[in-house]
Amino acid sequence: MSAAELEPDPAPTLSEIARAAGVSAPTVSKVLNGRSDVAPATRAKVEAILRRTGYQRRRTTAPPSRLLDLVFHQLDSAWAVEVIRGVENVARDEGLSIVLSESAGRLTPGQTWVDGVLARRPAGVVLVLSDLDAAQRDQLTSRDIPFVVLDPAGDPADGVPAVGTGNWQGGLAATRHLLDLGHRRIAMISGPSGMMCSRARVDGYRTALETARLPVDPELIHEGDFHHEAGYAAARTLLARPDRPTAVFAGNDLQALGVYEAARELGLRVPEDLSVVGFDDLPLARWVGPPLTTVRQPLVEMAETAARLAVELGRGEHPATTRVDLATSLVVRASTAPPPELP
Numbered sequence: 001m002s003a004a005e006l007e008p009d010p011a012p013t014l015s016e017i018a019r020a021a022g023v024s025a026p027t028v029s030k031v032l033n034g035r036s037d038v039a040p041a042t043r044a045k046v047e048a049i050l051r052r053t054g055y056q057r058r059r060t061t062a063p064p065s066r067l068l069d070l071v072f073h074q075l076d077s078a079w080a081v082e083v084i085r086g087v088e089n090v091a092r093d094e095g096l097s098i099v100l101s102e103s104a105g106r107l108t109p110g111q112t113w114v115d116g117v118l119a120r121r122p123a124g125v126v127l128v129l130s131d132l133d134a135a136q137r138d139q140l141t142s143r144d145i146p147f148v149v150l151d152p153a154g155d156p157a158d159g160v161p162a163v164g165t166g167n168w169q170g171g172l173a174a175t176r177h178l179l180d181l182g183h184r185r186i187a188m189i190s191g192p193s194g195m196m197c198s199r200a201r202v203d204g205y206r207t208a209l210e211t212a213r214l215p216v217d218p219e220l221i222h223e224g225d226f227h228h229e230a231g232y233a234a235a236r237t238l239l240a241r242p243d244r245p246t247a248v249f250a251g252n253d254l255q256a257l258g259v260y261e262a263a264r265e266l267g268l269r270v271p272e273d274l275s276v277v278g279f280d281d282l283p284l285a286r287w288v289g290p291p292l293t294t295v296r297q298p299l300v301e302m303a304e305t306a307a308r309l310a311v312e313l314g315r316g317e318h319p320a321t322t323r324v325d326l327a328t329s330l331v332v333r334a335s336t337a338p339p340p341e342l343p
Contacts, residue, residue, distance in 0.1 A: 012053050014028055014029065014032075017046065017049055017050065017053070020049050021042075021045050021046045021049050022045075023042060023045075023046065027042065027046070028046055031043050031046045031047065031050075032050075032118070032142070032143065047135060047138070047139060050138070050139075050142055064121045064122060064123045064144075064145070064314060065120055065121050065122055065123065066095060066096050066097060066123065067096060067097055067098070067099050067120055067122040067123060068087065068090075068091050068094075068096045068097070068098050068099070068122055068123055068124055068125075068126070068307060068310065068311070069098075069099045069101065069117055069120070069122045069124070069125040069126070070083075070084065070087050070098050070099065070101070070125075070126050070128070070307075071100075071101040071102070071109055071113065071125070071126070071128065071130060072100075072101070072102050072103070072128045072129065072130070073102070073103050073106060073107055073128065073129045073130045073153070074102065074129075075100070075102040077226075077227070077254060078253075078254070078282045078283070078284055079226075079252070079254070079280060079282060079299065080128075082282065082283075082299035082300055082303070083128055083150065083299055083300075083302075083303040084098075084100070084303070085300055086299065086300040086301065086302065086303025086304040086306075086307065087126060087303045087304070087306070087307045089303075089304055089307075090303075090304050090307035090308050090311065091307065094311055096123055096311075099120065099122065101113055103130055106130075107129070107130055107131060107153050107154070107194075108130065108131060108132060108133050108136070109127070109130060109132070109136070111136075114132075114136050114139055114140070117140065117145060118139065118140075118143055118145070121143065121145060122145065123310070123311055123314045124145070124146045124147065124148070124307070124310025124311050124313065124314045125140065125145060125146070125147035125148070125310060126147070126148050126150055126303070126306045126307055126310055127147060127148070127150065128150045128151060129150070129151050129152070129153045129195070130149070130153065131149055131152060131153065131154060131156060131157075131160070132147065132160075134157070137160070144314075145314075146161070146310050146313035146314045147160075147161070147310065148161040148162065148163060148306045148307075148309050148310045148313075148322075149161070149162040149306075150162075150163050150164075150302060150303060150306040151163070151197060151302065152164060152196060153194070153195045153196060153197070154194075154195075154196050155196060159322075161309055161313065161322035161323070162322070162323055162324075163302050163305045163306040163309065163324045163325075163326070164197070164302075164324070164325045164326075165197075165297050165298065165302060165325060165326050165327070165328055166325060166326070166327050166328045167196075167197045167198075167200035167201050167204070167328070168200040168201070168203055168204040168207075169204060169327070169328055170201060170204060170279060170295035170297065170328035170330075171200065171201035171202065171203065171204020171205045171207075171208070171249070171279075171295075172204035172205075172207055172208050173204075173295060173328070173329075173330045174204070174205070174249050174277045174279065174294075174295050174330065175188075175204065175205045175208035175209065175249055176208045177277065177293070177330055177332065177336065178247045178249065178275060178277060178336065179208060179209075179212050179214075181247075181275065181336060181337065181338050181339070182338045182339050183245075183246050183247040183275060183338075183339050184214060184246075184339075185217075185220065185243065185244075185245040185246050185247070186205075186209070186220070186245060186246075186247045186248070186249060187220040187221070187222070187238045187245035187247070187248045187249070188202060188205045188220065188221045188222070188248075188249050188251070189222050189223075189224045189230070189231055189234045189235070189238075189248060189249070189250045189251055189255050189259070190202045190222070190223050190251045191223075191224060191225065191226040191251040191252060191255075192223065192224075192225055193223055198226075198251055201251055201279060202221065202251075205221075205249055220238065220245055222234035222237065222238065224250075224251060224255050226251060226252050226254060226255060227254055227255070227258075228254045228255065228257050228258045228261075229258060230255055230258065231250050231254065231255025231256060231257065231258025231259050231262075232258030232259070232261050232262050233258070234255075234258075234259075235248060235258060235259040235261075235262035235263065236262045236265075236266075239262055239263060239266050239268060239274070240266070245274075246274065246275065246339035247274065247275040247276070247277070247336070247339065248274065248275070248276050248277070249277045249279075250276065250277065250278050250279065251279055252278060252279045252280050253278035253279065253280045253281070253282045253284065253285050253292060253294055254282075255278070256276050256277070256278030256279075256285075256292055256294070256335075257278075257284070257288060257292075259274075259276050260276065260288065263276075270290060270335050271290065271334065271335050271336050271337035272337065272340060273340055275293075275335065275336040275337055275339070276292065276293070276335045276336070277292075277293050277294060277295070277335070277336060278292050278293070278294035278295070279294060279295045279297065280294060280295070280296075280297050280299065281294045281295065281296035281297065281331050282299075285331075285333070286333070290333065290334035290335050291333035291334050291335065292333055292335045293330075293331065293332050293333045293334070293335045293336040294330075294331055294333070295328050295329070295330055295331070296328060296329045296330070296331050297328055298326050298327075298328075301326055302326055305324055305326065309322065309324070
C-alpha cells in the first residue's frame with residue numbers, strides 16, 4: 001500500500017498508516033506519542049500521511065495528564081507575570097499544574113516543543129503572542145490536544161481558538177485623551193510592526209488624529225519592541241527635535257517608562273512639559289512617579305479566558321464562541337495634562 005492509495009474515508013488504521021509510510025506500527029505510535037527516538041525524516045513522512053488522511057487518534061479511557069502548557073515567545077517582563085497569574089487562577093481551580101515554556105523570541109515554537117507536548121498530553125495549551133504552523137496544528141489536533149492563542153501576533157487561521165483585546169479602540173482612546181487636553185503634536189512609539197496588536201494601536205492613533213483633522217506626521221511615529229530601552233531611545237530622538245512633541249503615546253507601559261527616563265535626562269517634567277500615555281496598566285503604572293495614564297488591557301482576565309477555553313475544549317465541550325476580544329479602558333492618572341506654552 002502506498003501513501004497515494006490511502007484515502008481520508010474510511011479512516012485508516014494505525015497499521016495502514018505504517019504500511020503507507022514503510023515503517024513499523026510501533027514507529028507510527030512513537031510519532032503519535034511525541035517520542036524523540038524517531039529520525040526527523042521518518043517523522044516528517046509519517047506526519048504528512050497523518051495530515052493527508054485526516055487521521056484522528058482513537059480516544060482511549062486514559063485521561064490527559066493534569067497539566068496545562070503555557071508557552072511565551074518571550075518571557076522577560078512584568079507583562080508575562082500578569083498572564084501567568086491569570087492562567088494559574090484557572091489551573092488552581094481545575095487542579096492542574098502549569099508547564100511553562102519560552103520559544104526564544106520565535107512566533108512559532110520549534111518541533112522540540114511540539115514533541116514535548118505530544119509526550120505530555122496536557123489538558124490544554126495556551127500560546128501567548130505565538131501561533132502554530134499548519135503541520136503543528138495538525139499534530140496537536142490529531143492527538144486531541146486543544147490549544148488557544150492568547151493575544152495573537154498575527155491573524156489566527158480559521159478555526160483556531162483565540163483571545164485578544166481591543167487594541168485599536170485602546171489606541172484611539174489614548175490619542176483622543178491627549179487631543180482633548182489640547183495636544184496637537186503627539187508622538188507614537190509603537191511595538192514591532194510584525195505584531196497585529198502593535199499595528200492596531202498605531203491604527204487607532206492615526207484614526208484619532210485624522211478624525212480631529214490633524215495630519216499624521218510619519219516623523220513622529222517610531223517603532224519600538226515593547227521594551228524599556230526602545231522607549232528610551234525613541235524618546236531621546238523625539239524630544240531632541242526643535243519642534244518636539246508635547247505628548248507621547250507609548251505602545252506599552254515599559255516603553256512609557258523609557259520615555260520618563262529620557263525626559264528626566266533632558267530636564268523635562270512629566271506632565272508639566274511632556275504628557276505620557278502607556279498601554280497595559282501593569283501594576284508598576286500605579287507606582288511610578290508620576291503615576292502613569294495608560295490603557296488598561298485586562299491581561300489577567302484574558303489569560304483566565306484563554307486557559308478556561310482550552311480546558312473546556314479538552315473536555316469535549318462546545319463553547320458558544322472560540323474567538324473572544326475583551327474590552328480595553330483608559331485609566332487617567334497624573335502623567336497627562338494640557339500642553340505647555342511653547343515658544
